[in-house]
Amino acid sequence: MAFPTKVVTQLYGSIGPVHALAYSSSPSTYILTGSSDRSIRLYNPSRPSPPPITNPLEPPKATQLIQTYSAHGYEVLDITVARDNATFASVGGDRSVFYWDVSTAKTIRRFGGNQGHTARINTITFAGTGDCLLVSGGFDTSVRIWDVKSNNAKPIMLLDEAGDSISCVLAGNGEGNGKGGEYEVLSGSVDGRVRTYDVRMGKVETDVVGTSVTSLARTRDGKGVLVGGLDSSIRLMDRDTGGLLKTYKHDGFKNDEFRMWSCFGGNERWVLCGNEDVGADGQVVVWDTLTGNVEEKITVEGAKAEGKKKIGRDGKVKDRQNVVSCVAWKQEGRGNQWCCGGTDGVVTVFGVA
Amino acid sequence: MSGKRSRATYESDLQAQQSPFVTYGTPLPPFDPEVRDDGSYVPVWKQEVRDERGLKRLHGAFTGGFSAGYFNTVGSKEGWTPSTFVSSRTNRKKDAEKAPQQRPEDFMDDEDRADAEDAQRVQTAEGFSGLGSTEEDAARRGALIDLFRVEGETIGVKLLKKMGWKEGQGIGPKVRRSARLGGNEQVGDDPDATHLFAPENTNMISFTKKNDHKGLGYEGEARLSGNGNSIAAHKSEDEEEAGDRTALVATKKQTKKKAARGGIGIGILNDTGSDDEDPYEIGPRISYNKVIGGDKKKKKFVNGSANPSLKSKPVFISxxxxxxxxxxxxxxxxxxxxxxxxxxxxxxDEFSELTLSDGKYAPLEIPEGWKSSKQAKPGSESTNFISTADAAKLSSLDPKARAAILGEAALPGKSVFDFLSPAAREKLASASGKSNLPLALGEIPKGYNMTEEERHKELLAQVPRVDRATAEAALSRGASGFMPYGEDEAKRSRYRNYLENQAGIRSSPLERSGGFSKNDWLKELQEFANCAQIFKPMSGMMATRFTSSTSAPKVASDASELSAGPALLSKPEPKPEDPAEQAAKLGMYGPMTRSSKDWYPTRLLCKRFNVQPPSHVQPGSTEHAEGDMPRNMAPDLVSKTAIDEMMMQGIRNQNFASANIQAPEPVIKKEEIVIDTEKNEALEGQRAGEAVFKAIFGDDSDDDD
Known part of the structure; x- marks a missing residue:
C-alpha cells in the first residue's frame, strides 16, 4: 500500500488553530477537532466537500460539520474518544476535564475543582476497563486519574513525580495479558522523562529522553513507544529495556517550539509528524518506521481565506505559517485515511487515491 | 409618542378608563389592585417620591434605607433644599453676615407685640397736655430741689417768671453771644451775628456728705469697675438714698429713665401716675420713648464684631x-x-525748665577782648611731628643692621628669604614691587637636606601598617576568589604587592610607581590597609567552625594562573549533571537512562484496571492520593535507588573505558584535581555527628530543657 497522499477533503469551521484531532473509535467515521476558539467540532469527512471557493474573502462553508461542542472557556488542547463512541473527554485551558455526551452535546461531568488541576491541562486519555478512568496531565506537573464511574469529585490517583509540565499521557485499557501495556500509564513531561506507571507491579520506571517530550504513541504490541521530543527528532523506544530502537530525523524537519503530535500510520509502517519549519503551506514528514528514512513530505495547503494578519512582538507582520501540529490516523493506525490540522485551523483529510 | 404622559393626562386617562361614569366629584379609587391609584392611602413606607411628571424620582439603591428629609423629599418640590456647604476656612464672615440678627421681637409673642405697639402709641408730652400733670415734676425737682423744698411752683419761681425767667435758663443778666444752633445754622445766618441770650443755667454743686471713716477719694469696690462708672454709681447711689437731691442736671435723663419702668427699689408709690404704665406689668424690659422729641438713644445692634459678647469692635492698637x-x-x-x-x-518739668528754658538762665557772655591765658605758644608749631612707624619706614636699616647698631646678638631664627632661591626672590620682588627685599640665600632646611636614601626611608616609615595576620588573611581570601579592585588590574596588583609586603612574603620595599605623587601614594596605601581589614576572611570562632566548601583555584585553568594572580571571579563549579541525562545525550538509552521506583497505585485504580493490587500496597491503604506515599519504606541510609544508580554508573564507566568516548567533562583534565566520580559527596557522605551540629548551631540553653 502506498502512502495515502490524496487530499480527500478539507474540514473548515475553526476560527483559530486546531490543537487536537481525534478519530472516533472504530470504525472511525468521524473526526473531532479541538480548536483554540474554545469549541470542539464533530465532522464527517465522508460527506460531500464544500463547493470550490469563489470569493476568497468569504469563509468556506463547513458542510461536513455535524456538531459543535462548546462549553470550554479556554482553548481545547486534547480530545479522547471512548471506545463505544458514546462519550468523549476534552481538556484545555480551563482546569477541568470535560466529559461529554456525544449525542446531546452536553457535558456529563466536569472533573476539576479543589482537587483538580491547578493549571492548564495538556492531555487526556481514557484508561481502565470499559473506559472507566480518565488520565489527565497538565501544566501543574501532575497526572491525575479520574474515576468516571463513581461520583467522587476527587481524582483517585495523583502522580506528581514529574518535574515539569506534563505534555502527553498514554494509558492501557486493562484488557489483555498485559504485554501490550494494558496495565500501564505513561506520561511524557517537559522535564525530558517518560514515566511508566505499572499498575500491576506497583512500579514506576523513568526513562530519560534528554529532551522535552511532546508526544507519545504506542505500537500495537506495546513493545515500542514513539516519543516526540523538542530536539527535532522522534524516537522509537523499547518499552522493556528503555533502549532506543530508532530515531526519526531529517534535515528539513524541525520541531523545537511547538507540541507536535506524532503518530503511526498504515499498520505502523510509517511515522508521521508535522514540520515546524514551513511557510504558508504546512508539511507533514513521513518516515519509514523500520528504516527511519523519510518516505514522503506531504504539503498541506493552508486556508485559502484571508486570515487575520498576525503581528509579531517586533511589530512586523508575521508571515503566515501553517504549522501542522496534530496528525491522526484512522482506526488507530490501521485505516487508509489520515488527517492533520494546524495553525490555519483547517483540517485536511488524506486518503488513498 | 414624544414622551411620557404628563401626570394630569395620566390621571384623566385613569379616570376615563376605570370609572367612566363619574361626572361629579372624585371617583373612588379603582377596585383593581394592579392599577395605580393616586390619592388613596398608601403606607408611608410604600410611598414613592415622584416628580411633577409622575416619574419615580429615586431608583434602585436609592429608594430604600437611607432617607433624606421626609422620605427622600430633600431636593424635591415638597422637601427642603439642602444648603450647600460653604467652607469657612477662606471666607469666614460670609456665613456670619447671613445669620439673621436676633431682635427682641423674635422672642415676643403676639401679646408682647401688642403691648409693644401700645407703648409706641404717639402721645403728646405731659407738659403740653394740660395742668395737673406731674410728669415733669422730677425734672423740676432736679433743678431747684435744694432751694425749695416745696411741691409745685414756689413763690420764687413765680417771681422769677414774672421777671421774665424761663425754666431752664440761668439767673442773671442776659449775655450777648452768637447763637448755638448745634450745627443747624442756616445759610443766611451771619456766623458772627450776636444776640442777647439768657445766661446758662449753672448747676448746683452738691457736696457729698462724708459720713464714713474712709480716706479722701476712696471709692471702695466701685473703683474696680472703672472711673466713669464710679461716678455714675455715685450719683445713682445718691439719688437712691436721697431721692430728691440731685445736683447735676446731667443726671436728669438717667433718673427719668429709671422711673420709666418699674425697677428694683422703686415702688408703686413712686409712680408718676400716668395711666399707660402698669407698675405690675411683667414683660420684657424694653423702654421706648413715649414722648415726641425725646432724644432716642439708638441701640447699636450691629457692632460689626463677630463676637456678640463684645460690645465694640476690637480695634488694634499698637x-x-x-x-x-x-x-x-x-x-x-x-x-x-x-x-x-x-x-x-x-x-x-520745673527742673528742665530751670536748666533748658531759653533766656532765663543764659550763659555768661564773654567780655569783648578777653583772651585766654592758655593759648599755644607760637614756636612749637614749626617742628613736624613724625610718628614712630613713619620714622621706621623712613629708615633704611634692616633688622639685622638695627640689631648690629643696638649690639644685639643675631637671632637664631632665619628669614624666609634665607630659604628662597634667587629666582623666587625675583618673582616676589616683581610681584610686590619692592626692590629692597633681603637677599635670597637659597638655603636648604635641615630636614630636607637628606640623601635620596634617607628620604625614601622616611617615606616608608609613613606607610600604613597592617599586622601580618591580617595581611596574610586578606591575601588568602584574595587567592580563594575574592579580591577587591576587580575593575582595575593595576591597582589590584599594587594592592597585592602591598599585602605581600606587609605579610612579609616580599622582602623588597614598596616602590612608588612613576605617576603617583607622594601623597597620593600614601593615600592609596592607607586605603589598601583599610581594605585588607575589611576583606580578610572570617576569623576566630567563625573560621574554626566553618570550612569553605570548594576553592576555585582547584580548577585547572586557575591553578596555572595562581602565580600571576587569583581569578577575578570564582567560577561556579559546573552542576553535576545527571548521569542519566548524560547518557541520554549520548544516545545511550537503555539501563542507564532508566530508573525504577516503587509506586503505590491505589486500590481503586487497581480495581479499575481489573488487576490485583501489587503486594506491597497495604490492603488497608487509602484509595486516594495520600496512598502514594511510601509507608513501609525504612529510612535507609543509602536507598535502593541510590544503589541502583551507583551500579548504573559503574556500568557506564565501563562503557566509557571500552568505547573510548570522551565525555565533555572538565573532570579528567589534571591529576591534581580529584573529583571522585564514584561518589556523590552530598548524597553519600557520612552525616556529621550530632555533636558537630550542636557545636555549630546548638544553643547551650537548649540542652537544659
Missing part, C-alpha cells in the same frame, strides 16, 4: 500708640505711682 495714649492721661509720678484721682501730672 503698643507704641497705647503707651503714648497711656502716658498722656496716666503719667506716673516720680515715685512710680499714678497721680491722685482728679489730679493730672503737670506736663511742665
Amino acid at each position: 503698643k507704641k500708640a497705647a503707651l503714648e495714649k497711656a502716658s498722656k492721661g496716666f503719667r506716673k509720678c516720680r515715685d512710680g505711682r499714678l497721680p491722685l484721682d482728679g489730679f493730672i501730672l503737670s506736663s511742665i
Whole structure:
C-alpha cells in the first residue's frame, strides 16, 4: 500500500488553530477537532466537500460539520474518544476535564475543582476497563486519574513525580495479558522523562529522553513507544529495556517550539509528524518506521481565506505559517485515511487515491 | 409618542378608563389592585417620591434605607433644599453676615407685640397736655430741689417768671453771644451775628456728705469697675438714698429713665401716675420713648464684631500708640505711682525748665577782648611731628643692621628669604614691587637636606601598617576568589604587592610607581590597609567552625594562573549533571537512562484496571492520593535507588573505558584535581555527628530543657 497522499477533503469551521484531532473509535467515521476558539467540532469527512471557493474573502462553508461542542472557556488542547463512541473527554485551558455526551452535546461531568488541576491541562486519555478512568496531565506537573464511574469529585490517583509540565499521557485499557501495556500509564513531561506507571507491579520506571517530550504513541504490541521530543527528532523506544530502537530525523524537519503530535500510520509502517519549519503551506514528514528514512513530505495547503494578519512582538507582520501540529490516523493506525490540522485551523483529510 | 404622559393626562386617562361614569366629584379609587391609584392611602413606607411628571424620582439603591428629609423629599418640590456647604476656612464672615440678627421681637409673642405697639402709641408730652400733670415734676425737682423744698411752683419761681425767667435758663443778666444752633445754622445766618441770650443755667454743686471713716477719694469696690462708672454709681447711689437731691442736671435723663419702668427699689408709690404704665406689668424690659422729641438713644445692634459678647469692635492698637495714649492721661509720678484721682501730672518739668528754658538762665557772655591765658605758644608749631612707624619706614636699616647698631646678638631664627632661591626672590620682588627685599640665600632646611636614601626611608616609615595576620588573611581570601579592585588590574596588583609586603612574603620595599605623587601614594596605601581589614576572611570562632566548601583555584585553568594572580571571579563549579541525562545525550538509552521506583497505585485504580493490587500496597491503604506515599519504606541510609544508580554508573564507566568516548567533562583534565566520580559527596557522605551540629548551631540553653 502506498502512502495515502490524496487530499480527500478539507474540514473548515475553526476560527483559530486546531490543537487536537481525534478519530472516533472504530470504525472511525468521524473526526473531532479541538480548536483554540474554545469549541470542539464533530465532522464527517465522508460527506460531500464544500463547493470550490469563489470569493476568497468569504469563509468556506463547513458542510461536513455535524456538531459543535462548546462549553470550554479556554482553548481545547486534547480530545479522547471512548471506545463505544458514546462519550468523549476534552481538556484545555480551563482546569477541568470535560466529559461529554456525544449525542446531546452536553457535558456529563466536569472533573476539576479543589482537587483538580491547578493549571492548564495538556492531555487526556481514557484508561481502565470499559473506559472507566480518565488520565489527565497538565501544566501543574501532575497526572491525575479520574474515576468516571463513581461520583467522587476527587481524582483517585495523583502522580506528581514529574518535574515539569506534563505534555502527553498514554494509558492501557486493562484488557489483555498485559504485554501490550494494558496495565500501564505513561506520561511524557517537559522535564525530558517518560514515566511508566505499572499498575500491576506497583512500579514506576523513568526513562530519560534528554529532551522535552511532546508526544507519545504506542505500537500495537506495546513493545515500542514513539516519543516526540523538542530536539527535532522522534524516537522509537523499547518499552522493556528503555533502549532506543530508532530515531526519526531529517534535515528539513524541525520541531523545537511547538507540541507536535506524532503518530503511526498504515499498520505502523510509517511515522508521521508535522514540520515546524514551513511557510504558508504546512508539511507533514513521513518516515519509514523500520528504516527511519523519510518516505514522503506531504504539503498541506493552508486556508485559502484571508486570515487575520498576525503581528509579531517586533511589530512586523508575521508571515503566515501553517504549522501542522496534530496528525491522526484512522482506526488507530490501521485505516487508509489520515488527517492533520494546524495553525490555519483547517483540517485536511488524506486518503488513498 | 414624544414622551411620557404628563401626570394630569395620566390621571384623566385613569379616570376615563376605570370609572367612566363619574361626572361629579372624585371617583373612588379603582377596585383593581394592579392599577395605580393616586390619592388613596398608601403606607408611608410604600410611598414613592415622584416628580411633577409622575416619574419615580429615586431608583434602585436609592429608594430604600437611607432617607433624606421626609422620605427622600430633600431636593424635591415638597422637601427642603439642602444648603450647600460653604467652607469657612477662606471666607469666614460670609456665613456670619447671613445669620439673621436676633431682635427682641423674635422672642415676643403676639401679646408682647401688642403691648409693644401700645407703648409706641404717639402721645403728646405731659407738659403740653394740660395742668395737673406731674410728669415733669422730677425734672423740676432736679433743678431747684435744694432751694425749695416745696411741691409745685414756689413763690420764687413765680417771681422769677414774672421777671421774665424761663425754666431752664440761668439767673442773671442776659449775655450777648452768637447763637448755638448745634450745627443747624442756616445759610443766611451771619456766623458772627450776636444776640442777647439768657445766661446758662449753672448747676448746683452738691457736696457729698462724708459720713464714713474712709480716706479722701476712696471709692471702695466701685473703683474696680472703672472711673466713669464710679461716678455714675455715685450719683445713682445718691439719688437712691436721697431721692430728691440731685445736683447735676446731667443726671436728669438717667433718673427719668429709671422711673420709666418699674425697677428694683422703686415702688408703686413712686409712680408718676400716668395711666399707660402698669407698675405690675411683667414683660420684657424694653423702654421706648413715649414722648415726641425725646432724644432716642439708638441701640447699636450691629457692632460689626463677630463676637456678640463684645460690645465694640476690637480695634488694634499698637503698643507704641497705647503707651503714648497711656502716658498722656496716666503719667506716673516720680515715685512710680499714678497721680491722685482728679489730679493730672503737670506736663511742665520745673527742673528742665530751670536748666533748658531759653533766656532765663543764659550763659555768661564773654567780655569783648578777653583772651585766654592758655593759648599755644607760637614756636612749637614749626617742628613736624613724625610718628614712630613713619620714622621706621623712613629708615633704611634692616633688622639685622638695627640689631648690629643696638649690639644685639643675631637671632637664631632665619628669614624666609634665607630659604628662597634667587629666582623666587625675583618673582616676589616683581610681584610686590619692592626692590629692597633681603637677599635670597637659597638655603636648604635641615630636614630636607637628606640623601635620596634617607628620604625614601622616611617615606616608608609613613606607610600604613597592617599586622601580618591580617595581611596574610586578606591575601588568602584574595587567592580563594575574592579580591577587591576587580575593575582595575593595576591597582589590584599594587594592592597585592602591598599585602605581600606587609605579610612579609616580599622582602623588597614598596616602590612608588612613576605617576603617583607622594601623597597620593600614601593615600592609596592607607586605603589598601583599610581594605585588607575589611576583606580578610572570617576569623576566630567563625573560621574554626566553618570550612569553605570548594576553592576555585582547584580548577585547572586557575591553578596555572595562581602565580600571576587569583581569578577575578570564582567560577561556579559546573552542576553535576545527571548521569542519566548524560547518557541520554549520548544516545545511550537503555539501563542507564532508566530508573525504577516503587509506586503505590491505589486500590481503586487497581480495581479499575481489573488487576490485583501489587503486594506491597497495604490492603488497608487509602484509595486516594495520600496512598502514594511510601509507608513501609525504612529510612535507609543509602536507598535502593541510590544503589541502583551507583551500579548504573559503574556500568557506564565501563562503557566509557571500552568505547573510548570522551565525555565533555572538565573532570579528567589534571591529576591534581580529584573529583571522585564514584561518589556523590552530598548524597553519600557520612552525616556529621550530632555533636558537630550542636557545636555549630546548638544553643547551650537548649540542652537544659
